[in-house]
Amino acid sequence: MSRKDWSIGPLHTSLPGPMHMVLKLHGEIIDACQVETGFLHRGLEKQCELHSWHAALFYADHLDPEGAVFSELVLCLAVEEIAGIMVPERAQSIRLVLVELGRISSHLAFMARMARSVGSETIVHYVLRDRERILDLFELLTGARVSLNFLRYGGVKGDVTDGFIERVLDVCDLIRFRMKEYNDIFTFNAIFLKRTLGVAPLSVELIEQAGITGPNARASGVREDSRKGSPLYQALEFDIPSGKSEDFFAQGWRGLLARTSKGCVGDVHDRFLVRLREMTQSIEILRQLVAQMPLGVYQNTSIHIDRNYPIPPGESYQRMESARGRLGCHVVSDGQNFPGRIQFSTPTRASLWALPQLVRGIRIEDLPVVLASLDLSIAEADR
Amino acid sequence: MDTKLVTRLEKILRGKIIRITAFGKGEYPSLWLEGTQMLSVAEVLKEDPLLQIDRLENLSAVEMQEGIVLSHFVYSSVTQVRLVLRTAFLPVSETDLVQAPSLVRVWSMVQTFEDEIGELFGVAFDGQVPQFNLLPEQVRGLFPMRKSFVFQMPEAQFYE
Amino acid sequence: MMYFRRSVFIALFWYLHSIVKSSLSIAGSCFATLPYLLRIGESRKEVTDGYPDPISSKTADDLPPRSRGLLFNDIERCTGCGDCEHVCPAGCIEVASEPGAHDSRIWVSVFDVDFSRCVFCGLCVDICQPMSLVHTRQYEGAAYQLEDLVASFGRGQVTEEQREKWHLARQRLSAPQEGA
Amino acid sequence: MNWVFLWLRALGFSATVPGIPLIALACISLFVILPSCALIAYLDRKLSADLQARVGPCRTGYRGMLQPVADCVKLLQKNSMHSQTLGELLWMLLHTMALYASLAAIPLGSLAMMVDTQMSVFIPFWSALVLALGTMLLGLGQYTTPGWLGGIRTAAQSLAGTFPSLIGILCVGMHAGSFRWSALAASQGFLHWTMFAHPFLLLAFVVFVGGGLVLLAIAPLDGGLAMSDIHGGVAVHVTGRQLALFQFGRFYGFFIWSVMTVVLFMGAWRIPESLRSWFLALDAEVCISVVELTWLLLKTYVLMLFILWIARANPRARVDQITDFSWGVLGPLALVALVGTAFWTMV
Structure with missing residues (x-):
């Protein structure tokens, strides 16, 4: 059999971002693969150290293009813990509304990439059309669609207008209705099942070895979500979705026939299902948040943006559950008006490290599907 | 910082650590260690039946007065205990590497953190020279994240 | 069998x-x-927005009130303090000012915003006390030359003798207090 | 080629104008193949636009009608970046041979058919095979890994597709008694399609269409030439005019296969007898050929658009799944259909 080496360069239609892979092919089966990233290293953390504390917030915003809210929130939590800033109730629930909307928009972007890798263009357009509704919400509240830059230390930049609350409820119903449509067209489609069941299962040992967190880990049955422990989510009840290891059935009459061949736990279809279920969870959380939105000040008025606004010396490490996994931020401040050190520990790094072991033995045509299913964000891994 | 955990740590790590302080606002303890003791302390923490620290959450490097401080944020998935191991290494000069022990044998997920810190801070873990894939050519070897590296915003060239 | x-x-x-x-x-x-x-129902209409179409495309005022478009600086109210220049993460604002005809008047000679580097984060607008720097909802900022992307709101350099005249005016204003 | 004489006589030429076959070939390709290629390209883009909640081409001409022309001109004005390698010259020769060799044997109506031999059903079948051979040579001739993978996949897929579609043809031949186009058409009426003659022929229809999709790697089963994973497979370095030839070759295969399906299964150009006799009474044979041609092409377009609709709504299968589907599912079904038709015609 002919053995070929093939290097898929940084710019390739099926890659989720600029990463360079050298594949050792044995016919169509991939024997080994070597991943090299670093094309999107922008020196984010060094830039944070050069500018004022508020400019650092802006840089945190650009850590991950799709999930801008998560890195902003984790930096705000860390700095608020150092400086002992009290965040009013209303600001916290506004932040959580933004986080859950960001999670739904990131999962919709994941579904678009997944559908494109499998070749179903129709679903790509449906999913991106529904994601537009969420980006419109972001623009209405914060003024920008992607890099929101809306969180400030001690609260939020602006208040929630009441028109926003109704729009959030409308978007929740719209997404709920649309997901039933996605299930009919795509999720339990025979060809999609054939392409994804039993492909590249992520074993629990590999998860522990690589430190993978988030939906990729939950799809393989590792029930661990850092939202459960965090104080922000105390008042909300939601459960942690996991792959099809438990009851798995397809709705409607096709469900009776869809005794799908049970692909193993943690395969590509599981990772897809987990994110679908997380979207429903996020919608429930949004509904609870919007229902009990407390009144009051949206920002701790004692803090105002000033060019020499010092943070007392100290350090802190905060973590929260972003759409891709556990995002941690270690902030060190030595008392000046610019940060001493801001370091982000991002979830994509672990998936990238586990990629060579995951990809061994799959067919070359399944490579884009596996890459899309891991929801890699190279901007987040390279920083 | 619950005292039971601190006494347990002092008992099993007799003499190997310099001091135990609260990390940040004091949720969990941070252990200041000698560079040479890192590996043995890590193994002890991992095998200890009561603690079973088997996961590493984050390894971050900060350049403070004591030099480059490596802080390993470790936790146990079994007993939900969280710890921070702190070690400091003084860089001799601006452009040569700092030697530090690598903990890949104890916590395998540390590998990616070590590669990146090796490249940005110039720390050679277990003597391996960092292979550069993050940095562009002209900055390799200058270790940009160190305080000594002064960064100038490149002038915006207006092309004719 | x-x-x-x-x-x-x-x-x-x-x-x-x-x-x-x-x-x-x-x-x-x-x-x-x-x-x-078969286009059944409202939710299944096509959603393409023909952008340069005069009828269907969104204009500046369709955008929500807070959207952060190109910057505009009302030079009358601007005090030339340079806060925005300092806080800007992209370092794209350049301010130069001189003392005007009398002490309270400041002549902001140069106020350039380089939109080829601006990222519309809105920090400069938040930090501006006199509220002279605001976000308009204009979003069509394309240009053919890199220099055209620099929007300048300054009043322009002051000629040598104009500066001399102001200098004398200031002295005359401050001198009589001592004389009287 | 009697229809050519009709037209010549209608235009007042004498019957013995030299080079008549060339004129006929040019007419067929210019007035039938190219317009249907443009029409299907436009309808496909508009249909998938409606399907995907977007508007589709609307800038070129009224509601984007001139979009196929725009595409064609765009491609034709570009030349390929690198000089033609030997492999590509061979491929272009094979491709044009496949395109124009079987032009004479396309069944376009009772009078508009140029060649109607005993084995005329297998001539377009042969051109589909040569198309696949050409694509494989194009892929292998590029000496790049995506080209190599694409070439091997096209070969595997076309082999897998020939077996069931060949048996599908045999079923119809057995039912109609001969492989001549006119005999096949004669065995069907305006509403009396062989597809509904008996269930085994319906099975043969499904197998024939499925085998054709696999053989020519048409939209729903184009795993071999998929754009996403190996960047277009064989067509990685094909740009400009060659890409136009490549795309036209793929459309030509799809069009030929649909015309064959309509003629074999879906009541080829048979128009109702009353209409036919009315035209004969008026001695307007040209009108008969025109109406038959439009009815045949109408059914072909509907079949093609139905296939494209399935392609747009479903994801794309992998090549090994396509070949398993072809060998594992279409093959046995084809044999069942063959045995069934044999017993049915015997009874």
Whole structure:
């Protein structure tokens, strides 16, 4: 059999971002693969150290293009813990509304990439059309669609207008209705099942070895979500979705026939299902948040943006559950008006490290599907 | 910082650590260690039946007065205990590497953190020279994240 | 023999079952997209927004009030303090000011915003006390030359003798207090 | 080629104008193949636009009608970046041979058919095979890994597709008694399609269409030439005019296969007898050929658009799944259909 080496360069239609892979092919089966990233290293953390504390917030915003809210929130939590800033109730629930909307928009972007890798263009357009509704919400509240830059230390930049609350409820119903449509067209489609069941299962040992967190880990049955422990989510009840290891059935009459061949736990279809279920969870959380939105000040008025606004010396490490996994931020401040050190520990790094072991033995045509299913964000891994 | 955990740590790590302080606002303890003791302390923490620290959450490097401080944020998935191991290494000069022990044998997920810190801070873990894939050519070897590296915003060239 | 026959029929049944199931699922997906073909219901209309179309495309005032478009600086109210220049992460604002005809008047000679580097984060607008720097909702900022991307709101350099005149005026204003 | 004489006589030429076959070939390709290629390209884009909640081409001409022309001109004005390698010259020769060799044997109506031999059903079948051979040579001739993978996949897929579609043709031949186009058409009426003659022929229809999709790697089963994973497979380095030839070759295969399906299964160009006799009474044979041609092309377009609709709504299968589907599912079904038709015609 002919053995070929093939290097898929940084710019390739099926890659989720600029990463360079050298594949050792044995016919169509991939024997080994070597991943090299670093094309999107922008020196984010060094830039944070050069500018004022508020400019650092802006840089945190650009850590991950799709999930801008998560890195902003984790930096705000860390700095608020150092400086002992009290965040009013209303600001916290506004932040959580933004986080859950960001999670739904990131999962919709994941579904678009997944559908494109499998070749179903129709679903790509449906999913991106529904994601537009969420980006419109972001623009209405914060003024920008992607890099929101809306969180400030001690609260939020602006208040929630009441028109926003109704729009959030409308978007929740719209997404709920649309997901039933996605299930009919795509999720339990025979060809999609054939392409994804039993492909590249992520074993629990590999998860522990690589430190993978988030939906990729939950799809393989590792029930661990850092939202459960965090104080922000105390008042909300939601459960942690996991792959099809438990009851798995397809709705409607096709469900009776869809005794799908049970692909193993943690395969590509599981990772897809987990994110679908997380979207429903996020919608429930949004509904609870919007229902009990407390009144009051949206920002701790004692803090105002000033060019020499010092943070007392100290350090802190905060973590929260972003759409891709556990995002941690270690902030060190030595008392000046610019940060001493801001370091982000991002979830994509672990998936990238586990990629060579995951990809061994799959067919070359399944490579884009596996890459899309891991929801890699190279901007987040390279920083 | 619950005292039971601190006494347990002092008992099993007799003499190997310099001091135990609260990390940040004091949720969990941070252990200041000698560079040479890192590996043995890590193994002890991992095998200890009561603690079973088997996961590493984050390894971050900060350049403070004591030099480059490596802080390993470790936790146990079994007993939900969280710890921070702190070690400091003084860089001799601006452009040569700092030697530090690598903990890949104890916590395998540390590998990616070590590669990146090796490249940005110039720390050679277990003597391996960092292979550069993050940095562009002209900055390799200058270790940009160190305080000594002064960064100038490149002038915006207006092309004719 | 019996064992062999039974397993063949089971295998045949599951073979036909998988054929029927997958063809039904494929047909199901097709008919699930049928409403889009026949445009049934409001939620299945096309959503393309023909941008340069004069009728259907969004203009500046369709955007929500807080959207952060190109910057505009009202030079009358601007005090030339340079806060925005300092806080800007992209370092794209350049301010130069001189003392004007009398102490309270400041002549902001240069106020350039380089939109080739600006990222519309809104920090400069938040930090501006006199509220002279605001976000307009204009978003069409394309230009052919890199220099055209620099929007300058300054009043322009002051000629040498103009500066001399102001200098004398200031002295005259401050001198009589000492004289009287 | 009697229809050519009709037209010549209608235009007042004498019957013995030299080079008549060339004129006929040019007419067929210019007035039938190219317009249907443009029409299907436009309808496909508009249909998938409706399907995907977007507007589709609307800038070129009224509601984007001139979009196929725009595409064609765009491609034709570009030349390929690198000089033609030997492999590509061979491929272009094979491709044009496949395109124009079987032009004479396309069944376009009772009078508009140029060649109607005993084995005329197998001539377009042969051109589909040569198309697949050409694509494989194009892929292998590029000496790049995506080209190599694409070439091997096209070969595997076309082999897998020939077996069931060949048996599908045999079923119809057995039912109609001969492989001549006119005999096949004669065995069907305006509403009496062989597809509904008996269930085994319906099975043969499904197998024939499925085998054709696999053989020519048409939209729903184009795993071999998929754009996403190996960046277009064989067509990685094909740009400009060659890409136009490549795309036209793929459309030509799809069009030929649909015309064959309509003629074999879906009541080829048979128009109702009353209409036919009314035209004969008026001695307007040209009108008969025109109406038959439009009815045949109408059914072909509907079949093609139905296939494209399935392609747009479903994801794309992998090549090994396509070949398993072809060998594992279409093959046995084809044999069942063959045996069934044999017994049915015997009874």
